[in-house]
Amino acid sequence: MELSEQEINRRQSLDELQKLGIDPYPADIYEVNVTAEEIHKNFPADNSLYQDISIAGRIMQRRIMGAASFTEIQDATGRIQLYFKRDEICPGEDKTMYNIVFKRHLDIGDIIGVKGYVFITQMGEITIHVKEYKLLSKSLKVLPVVKEKEDKVWDAFTDPEQRYRQRYLDLIVNPKIKDVFVQRSRLINSMRSFLNGKGYLEVETPVLQPLYGGAAARPFKTFHNTLDMTLYLRIADELYLKRLIVGGYDGVYEFAKDFRNEGMGRYHNPEFTQMELYVAYKDYKWMMDLVEEMVEKIALDMHGTTKVKVSDREINFKRPWKRLTMFEAIKEYTGIDISGMNEEEIIKVANKVGVETDPSMGKGKLIDEIFGETVEPNLIQPAFITDYPIEMSPLAKKHKSKEGLTERFEAICNGKEICNAFSELNDPIDQRERFEAQLELGKRGDEESMVLDEDFLRALEYGMPPTAGLGIGIDRLAMVMTDQPSIQDVIFFPQMRPEKKPQVSTDEDFIKLGIPKDWVPVVRKAGFKTIVELKQANPNKLFNDLNGLRKKMKLNIPALKIEEVKGWMEK
């Protein structure tokens, strides 16, 4: 690849450092005994602390004033200023370590370790007075320099494409991003400790599945060579976890990566994280209480309060949350009671509220669409929607008392579903019929309808206790809890199209033509990325251009002769 001027400078510094006997990538452990955060926290109260410290981090900022310099380094906890003084770094006659190594060959982005003591400058900044330093890693790429003063930010690194593709850069330069992922981790820890506290068992089930099931979604397909069969990446872990309830565990849960082969956008990444929980001898009402308790606790653990700021609103997770049946909710937001209607009447309602319909949609799907269009975006504060139609809930138990409905709920918050739960269907004969109804939908053209899983039915035939099940979207919950507008902001490496690589020939290809090694970068600079392009060039013009560049770039290599250039063309 072609290097920019600054990248060439850094590689030259690397060489110079090595000539001075400095290993730019030393292998030894560098012992650190304090963090930037600890110093900022404790030093103001007790100035006798931190008088013999060792700390390491990345250089983020340099202000050089002749024989003294201020540098900021950033460790995992934050930034701290360093003070370098020439005669302190170099007590003897030899000032190389300051004048040459520090001033000339260190750059923003390099990682160094320093030893010294903490003091406060005349400007009142807590600073480390450096007695000695060591280069720990030389940085060859130029970091974007973001400057900040009193909440004003200059030259922020904001391009979403680069931020997502090079998340490491985003994390280095935008410290608030690092925080989001710390928060995400705390969310998961909070949930896990809540579930462990209840005595449930964390388990793992297959990602590669011969049949996919447990949700309405299109799968990713892959192939196992030895078994000579198609496998699917799981779209949900439901059917496996229920097999474990059949096996006799009281409560099992899994933090699972699931994969759905569908569109992408602010709320959808092809792979996403879900926590699914199944508890024996419970029902969906019991599960609602658990969800409220768990999410309230997460908010408290993360923010110390149940109130969470999300964009320009405040969402309060304090129990109890509002509870509405699906029909009540649709009636509340549209004024239409669809509870007694047949499919034809519902199609009319759907069209009236702006939902497009097509023949593949069953009654359940239609109701779901009407709900999604009219109700869901309006539910900002956490709310439970209960009692979903049977057609859209093929794994949920029929309602105890309401005909045509199931014992199912979703929690909605900030206009989006965050979880889905039901009293699990444990009647194997009913379950078989529901799967068959799904196959029927599939024949009507519904590509997300479920397939029939015989082994799962066999498990149910041995008998599954009444069970409550829950799936909760970790990414979406993290979006709400960390106030991020897009799912890509709570996933380290969101899915993206591959970066296109420009077509280039290797250095070896050029050298094979007889081009001296030192001339290869010049040839590239002249605009020839491939040997094919080069061979089409006019040798006289090429000869002139290359020697011209040699002069312009002040290269200390012998000038080319026209015979040489012609020689490359003939090979």
Add this chain to the structure above:
RNA sequence: CUCUCCGUAGCUCAGUUGGCAGAGCAGCUGACUCUUAAUCAGCGGGUCGUGGGUUCGAAUCCCCCCGGGGAGACCA
């Protein structure tokens, strides 16, 4: 997949009606021993996303393609 906006130096962005490609930061050279968006003087840095077209002349106008954002579609 559709609509829409965007792609210019390492980063953030200007670029008029089509007329020599600009600024700040970063970099390099020099000055400066408590600075903090350090300062001061000087210098270098570009395949204007890619390919085609119109034109005497294209970063600018037109078309194709690539990548991204937003809104939909699909989806939970």
